[in-house]
Amino acid sequence: MAADNAAGTATIHTGPGYTGSYFDTPLDGRTGLWSWLTTTDHKRIGLMYLAAMTTFFLVGASLGIMMRLELLNPGLQYVTHKQYNAMFTLHGVIMIFLFIVPGIPAILGNIILPLQLGAEDVAFPKLNLLSWYVYMAGAVMAVTSLFTGGGAPDTGWTFYAPYSLRAGTNVSLAVMAAFVLGFSSILTGMNFITTIHRLRAKGMGFFQMPLFCWGLYATSWIQVIATPVVGITLVLLGMERWVHIGFFDPARGGGPILYQHLFWIYSHPVVYVMILPAMGIISEILPVFARRTIFGYKAIAMSSMAIAGVGYLVWGHHMFTVGMSDTARWVFSLLTFLVAIPTGIKIFNWVATLYKGSIALEVPLLYAVTWIFLFSIGGLTGLVNGALSTDIHVHDTAFIVGHFHYTMFGGAGIGLIAGMHYWFPKIFGRMYDKKTATVAWGIIFVGFNTLYFPMLVLGIMGMPRRYADYLPKFHTPHMISTFGSWILVTGLIIMIVNLVRGARRGPKAPDNPWGGTTLEWQTTSPPPQLNFARTPENPGDPYDFTRIIAERGQGR
Amino acid sequence: MSTQAAAATGHVVHRDPIGAKTGMWLFLFTELLLFGGLFVIYTVYRHMHGADFHEAAHELNKVMGVTNTFVLLTSSLTMVLSVAALQRGLKGRSLQWLAVTFLLACTFLVIKFFEWRAKYHHHIFPGNPHLAELPAGEDLFFNLYFMMTGLHGIHVVIGMIVMSVVFAKIRSGSVNAERHGTLEYTGLYWHLVDLIWIFLLPLFYLTN
Amino acid sequence: MHDSHAAGHEEHVHIVPDGTQVLVWVGLLILTAITVGASVWFPGHVGVGVALVVTPIKAALILMFFMHLKYEKPVFRWMFLVAVVILATVMGLTFFDYSHR
Numbered sequence: 001m002a003a004d005n006a007a008g009t010a011t012i013h014t015g016p017g018y019t020g021s022y023f024d025t026p027l028d029g030r031t032g033l034w035s036w037l038t039t040t041d042h043k044r045i046g047l048m049y050l051a052a053m054t055t056f057f058l059v060g061a062s063l064g065i066m067m068r069l070e071l072l073n074p075g076l077q078y079v080t081h082k083q084y085n086a087m088f089t090l091h092g093v094i095m096i097f098l099f100i101v102p103g104i105p106a107i108l109g110n111i112i113l114p115l116q117l118g119a120e121d122v123a124f125p126k127l128n129l130l131s132w133y134v135y136m137a138g139a140v141m142a143v144t145s146l147f148t149g150g151g152a153p154d155t156g157w158t159f160y161a162p163y164s165l166r167a168g169t170n171v172s173l174a175v176m177a178a179f180v181l182g183f184s185s186i187l188t189g190m191n192f193i194t195t196i197h198r199l200r201a202k203g204m205g206f207f208q209m210p211l212f213c214w215g216l217y218a219t220s221w222i223q224v225i226a227t228p229v230v231g232i233t234l235v236l237l238g239m240e241r242w243v244h245i246g247f248f249d250p251a252r253g254g255g256p257i258l259y260q261h262l263f264w265i266y267s268h269p270v271v272y273v274m275i276l277p278a279m280g281i282i283s284e285i286l287p288v289f290a291r292r293t294i295f296g297y298k299a300i301a302m303s304s305m306a307i308a309g310v311g312y313l314v315w316g317h318h319m320f321t322v323g324m325s326d327t328a329r330w331v332f333s334l335l336t337f338l339v340a341i342p343t344g345i346k347i348f349n350w351v352a353t354l355y356k357g358s359i360a361l362e363v364p365l366l367y368a369v370t371w372i373f374l375f376s377i378g379g380l381t382g383l384v385n386g387a388l389s390t391d392i393h394v395h396d397t398a399f400i401v402g403h404f405h406y407t408m409f410g411g412a413g414i415g416l417i418a419g420m421h422y423w424f425p426k427i428f429g430r431m432y433d434k435k436t437a438t439v440a441w442g443i444i445f446v447g448f449n450t451l452y453f454p455m456l457v458l459g460i461m462g463m464p465r466r467y468a469d470y471l472p473k474f475h476t477p478h479m480i481s482t483f484g485s486w487i488l489v490t491g492l493i494i495m496i497v498n499l500v501r502g503a504r505r506g507p508k509a510p511d512n513p514w515g516g517t518t519l520e521w522q523t524t525s526p527p528p529q530l531n532f533a534r535t536p537e538n539p540g541d542p543y544d545f546t547r548i549i550a551e552r553g554q555g556r
Numbered sequence: 557m558s559t560q561a562a563a564a565t566g567h568v569v570h571r572d573p574i575g576a577k578t579g580m581w582l583f584l585f586t587e588l589l590l591f592g593g594l595f596v597i598y599t600v601y602r603h604m605h606g607a608d609f610h611e612a613a614h615e616l617n618k619v620m621g622v623t624n625t626f627v628l629l630t631s632s633l634t635m636v637l638s639v640a641a642l643q644r645g646l647k648g649r650s651l652q653w654l655a656v657t658f659l660l661a662c663t664f665l666v667i668k669f670f671e672w673r674a675k676y677h678h679h680i681f682p683g684n685p686h687l688a689e690l691p692a693g694e695d696l697f698f699n700l701y702f703m704m705t706g707l708h709g710i711h712v713v714i715g716m717i718v719m720s721v722v723f724a725k726i727r728s729g730s731v732n733a734e735r736h737g738t739l740e741y742t743g744l745y746w747h748l749v750d751l752i753w754i755f756l757l758p759l760f761y762l763t764n
Numbered sequence: 765m766h767d768s769h770a771a772g773h774e775e776h777v778h779i780v781p782d783g784t785q786v787l788v789w790v791g792l793l794i795l796t797a798i799t800v801g802a803s804v805w806f807p808g809h810v811g812v813g814v815a816l817v818v819t820p821i822k823a824a825l826i827l828m829f830f831m832h833l834k835y836e837k838p839v840f841r842w843m844f845l846v847a848v849v850i851l852a853t854v855m856g857l858t859f860f861d862y863s864h865r
Contacts, residue, residue: 123575190582197839198575225850228586232593236703243683245699247597253692258600261858262593312850313857325864331857574837581840585847592851599855600862622800626793633789636830640779736777747831754796754822758815762803 021429021526040125041529043427045132046110052132053099053107054496056139060094061489063087068451068485071478074470084468085154086169090146092157093174097181098139100412101270104277105188105223106135108419109216111427113192115520115527116210118201118536123194131187138180145173156466158267161248161259165240172241175234182227182234185273189223192216201519203538207298210518210542214301215280218308222269222276226312230266233259257322264315272311274408275375276304278415279346282368285422286350288516289365290357291554293543296349303342310339317386321395329388336386343379347372358554362514363437367418370445374410378403381456396466399459405452417444420499425509429526432502440498443491450484515548517541573737580741584748587711591752594704598759601696608693613763615680616701620671621761624664625754631660632750639743645733647726654723654739657746661716668709672702701760708756711749718742778835788829795822 022043026035036044067087070078079087110128114121122128146152149170155163164171196217200209237259239245246252248259287294294300316324316332324332350372359365381403384390394400425431454477459465463474470478512521519539523532602609638653672681675698679686682702687695722742725731731738795818802814828834833841 123572124579127579186586190579190586193582194575194578197578198572221846224582224585225589225847228589229593229854232590232707236594236597239682239703244688245682245703246688246695247601247699252688253601253605253696255600257861258597261861262596265593265854265858312854316857316861324861327864328857328861331860577836577840578843581843585843588847589851592854595851596855596858600858603859603862618800622796625796629789629792629796632826632830633785636780636785637782640782640785643777643779744831747826750830751823751826754826755819757796758799758803758812758819762800762811762815 020528021524022529023429023526024529027529038129040121040129042110042114042121042125042128043527045128046107047427048132049102049106049110049135052136052139053102056094056098059143060091060099061492063091063094065485065489067091068482070468071470072482073479074472074475076469079468081468082154085156085466086152088466089153089156089174093142093153093178095408096157097178098142100274100408101185102135102181102188103274103412104281104416104419105192105216105219105273106132107416108212108281108423109188109192109219109277112419112423112520113195113213113216114199115426115523115531116213116518117195117199118204118519118532118539119195119199120530120532122191123198124191127187128191131184131191134180134187135184138177138184141173141177141180145170145177149173158263159234159237160263161237161240161254161256162250164237165249172238175237179231179234182231185223186227189220189227192220193224196220201536201539203540207301208539208542210280211283211294211297211300211304212277212280214304215276215278215283218304219273219276222273222308222311226266226269226273229262230270233262233266257319257324260319260322261315264318265312268315268318269308269311271404271408272307274412275415276307278371278412278419279304281415281419281422282350282371283346284516284518285364285368285418286353287543287545288422288514289360289362289368290354291360291515291545291549292353292357293541293545294349295352295355296345297543299345300349303345306342307339310335310342314339317391320388320391333386333388333391337383340379340383340386347376360514363434363441364418364422364514366438366441367414367421370441371411371414371418374406374414374448378406378408378410381406394459396464397459398455398463398465401465402452402455402459405455409452410448417495422514423520424499424502425513426520426525426527428503428506429509429524430502430504430506431509431513432498432506436494436498440491440495443487444495445491447484447486447488447491451481451488452484454478454481454484515545515552517543517545517548571735576737576741580744584744587748587752591704591707594700594707595755595759598700598704601693601700605691605693605696608691609697609763612690612694612697613760615675615678615698616761617671617674618761620667621757624667625757627660627664627667628750628753631657631664632747634660635743635746639736639740642726642731642736642739643733647732650739651723651726654719654726658716658719658723661712661719665709665712665716668705697760704756705760708749708752711752715742715746715749718745778832780829780832780835785829788825792822792825795825 022041025031026039026041030038036048039045039048066078067084070076070084076084110122149172150168151170153159153164153167153169153171153174155167155169155171159171159175164175196209196213200206236245236247240248244252247254248256250256283294283300313335314332316328317336320329320333381399384394385400385403421432421437458474458477458481461474461477463470463477509525511523511525513525514521519536519542520527522536634653634657638650638657641647641653642650675681680698681687682699687698690698719742722731722739725738799815799818803811806814827844833844
């Protein structure tokens, strides 16, 4: 990586006329909606992703609320079993493919990465716009699958063979949508890798780059390498439904387990696509709100790459109970324990960063600390799943559902919310109401744990996942969980409304309200179209607070 | 940004050929992994049904497969010569070599067409019930054959379309010695198509 | 590699001589013939073995010369290695399942 001396040779010069913000009429003179739909400005594209993804998140969350409503009491009150199956399938497809996987990279990665690198834009701005359109096409296809063909798919978001090979529901359109969305993911990954290699500011080596960029770098490699595997798998699923090629059909000598191997070869690494950018955000927030340099910068940077690498080796832990050989099972279990190590390094380093820091309990820090708490629960429950003996008991139970919501929602979701509250003033040039934001945070925290902790209990008690009905002994935890879903959604709505209001009418924010040291805080809030009035050079240590402390003091 | 806007603001944009090449190679990695998934399936089923694979491979026309290999290898050479010619500023020669590459690609597809048509007449084609009557391994072999050579064939067609577009751009001068990236990356793509085929050859045609 | 000196100017490009490329092509044809010959006259494990050894050599020739990887900055070779190692690892790990059933 040091051999790639991109810094400097690809510098884009700035010039006169670089005032105002990227919300103003762009430099090429286009106006209105057209200027947004044809923009190649990474910041505008990020906001377009934000608008789309918030919409789809709310659709997915509504499905979740409806599922929890059905699960409030035993027996079927509102839906049939088949309808419930369609609900959890769509909930998964929307939340995973439309929200969490593109998630932080598409929104905050797009807006913040070039700023943090001191660049004017990403390496391929037109490709960036294309990736948004490809995303929208895939999203439209996914939503259309609800209403056409045999109706919404009911296979689960995992589309397991052999049921997916012959289900009468609209599996074909749904997997085509997933394929298209994967393409968008690949384009973003290609763009970010090239941007990080080629467009860093002069004097910014790989190890002077902010840790959010490292998170995005590791993520982008997974997007580029792993996504095509699920791409071809979904194509073959479609071909099976069309011309019966039989790769996964036992009637034709094929193996359903092979489908699962190919599916999880992508879908396990993709959880690291979800979480690595979120971890990057935590690495950004903690130093600023402890006004201390990050503990163990290199360890955190390298651990991101290690997680990405080892993440390719563990997919079999999703398949412990399906019929793999014993050898495969213990190999995958052993490797799964290995992947916890770099994550553990990060958690220790983050806590060490806070130790004896000058803590400012602002909203971003509240979310960051919450993140560590929730992700730790998610990670620890992951160890239960990774150990063969205990996994036999909890696999396909509500315990798994609790585990992945703690990690994906508590990790990637809260990470996105934390990042939004941190970079909000930079993106919109305004500040949200902090009191309301804090109240929303509190409600979200209570709601989140009330919703998902009972699932851990239910799973151990034996409650299966993807079931619309259950035995009376599971009633009380289910009730608590459903109440939690209402509390959580209330908090989320307050949070979103507060941010929207802040973006439109909040007080103007200064360039560097939090006292951050990375390059995005050295330009105006919001930034001009080409990010910097003067191209930054030799930014130095990204977490050196000596100047901030000298200017603003240790206290607040 | 448009050149007018650039001129208006004094904004100077540098081209970054290394960045563009990086992006192209990353795209090639995605193609590698796309076909890679199919290679995983092939190796698993060959491991499980080795004898059936050998038996089924007798149906394939080795002469056509090997000929097509020579065709593609040669097309890679002509492509490389086209790129080199353009980089030296020899526009006419570059166009000639590119045209030869295109024709060789056509030849490949024609041979493939005859191969597939022969199979079709023997009821060996995806969706044909005859396949389901064969032993499991043979059934899988033929479906793999069509999926892998089919996906490869689609990439050949895409390559030909891109070549035609680049041909026009070289003729018009928008792709030239100073800005030859588009042709160079087309070449990279085409070599990958060739690369995949040289792995398909032993997998399917030389298995008996 | 040289820095750009003016807007729109490409860097000085290394061009592999045509003669070298033709030699590579001849080498590829010969290696193909060897693979085919081995499969015809030594079918079974020998033929398969020859293919397993020779095909990556052919691939390396195409990558290094036709695709210019030999003359690119090292970062390109490293990136390619990463992609190939991951593919090989994933294949190998899948086999932990199937070879032990």
